Amino acid sequence: MKIDLHIHTNNSNDGIHDLKTMIKQAKKVGLKAIAITDHNKLLSFKKAKDLTKQYNILVIPGIEIGKIRFLNHLLALNIHKVPTYNNIIDILDFIINNGGVSIAPHPFSKIGFHNYSYYQFNAVEAINGINWLCNRRYKSQSKIPEIANSDAHAAYMLGYTWTEIESAETVEQVLENIRKGLCKPRGTFVPNHLTLKLFLTLSKRYIIKKFNIFNKKGCGYENTSYSNYLGIWTRI
Numbered sequence: 001m002k003i004d005l006h007i008h009t010n011n012s013n014d015g016i017h018d019l020k021t022m023i024k025q026a027k028k029v030g031l032k033a034i035a036i037t038d039h040n041k042l043l044s045f046k047k048a049k050d051l052t053k054q055y056n057i058l059v060i061p062g063i064e065i066g067k068i069r070f071l072n073h074l075l076a077l078n079i080h081k082v083p084t085y086n087n088i089i090d091i092l093d094f095i096i097n098n099g100g101v102s103i104a105p106h107p108f109s110k111i112g113f114h115n116y117s118y119y120q121f122n123a124v125e126a127i128n129g130i131n132w133l134c135n136r137r138y139k140s141q142s143k144i145p146e147i148a149n150s151d152a153h154a155a156y157m158l159g160y161t162w163t164e165i166e167s168a169e170t171v172e173q174v175l176e177n178i179r180k181g182l183c184k185p186r187g188t189f190v191p192n193h194l195t196l197k198l199f200l201t202l203s204k205r206y207i208i209k210k211f212n213i214f215n216k217k218g219c220g221y222e223n224t225s226y227s228n229y230l231g232i233w234t235r236i
């Protein structure tokens, strides 16, 4: 069965499509289970359950933790609240102790955990759909289970990168298969023209926001600060 455990919606600052559109496209490309992992925003268990029922595809609650461009990212699946510790060891402990799964995404990018085996992540992205440089640098370090995720920030980026897993009927089943390494990375990275399409859309959005700032005082951005070194967004 095909699953994809790293998907962004427009709840991420750099995501394009809403939950509904992403889920519908995931079904269309044959995925049986997906994890929604927006930047520093956790999808609740209730919402994930409702979506699973509504769209008949297993939706796993998740989050990608870490300041978008500057600090190391990590994926946490199936946790009830966002860990707010200041160091990676405590955060990984929190995930394990709360029945979750931790994944090192794009480990050889600037914002990845190169030493994912030292930290004992539950799994590592051997293929990341939008980070081809990282894919080229990737080398197995240990017996950490390997998966492949799209890291899709738009619906058209889904379906090129996935993990093959034997069964994906329940969230627990998926997580247990990942922990045990009963999974295989599959596919390749998202075609360059689609990544470029995303980049151009985001650039346009950025320019429009900037333009609004100059013309309407107080409009456009919310004030934010970072609560710890991982850069979790908190509104002030």
Ligand SMILES: [Zn+2]
Binding pocket: 064, 073, 105, 106
């Ligand atoms: Zn990331």
Ligand SMILES: [Zn+2]
Binding pocket: 006, 008, 064, 105, 151
């Ligand atoms: Zn991501």
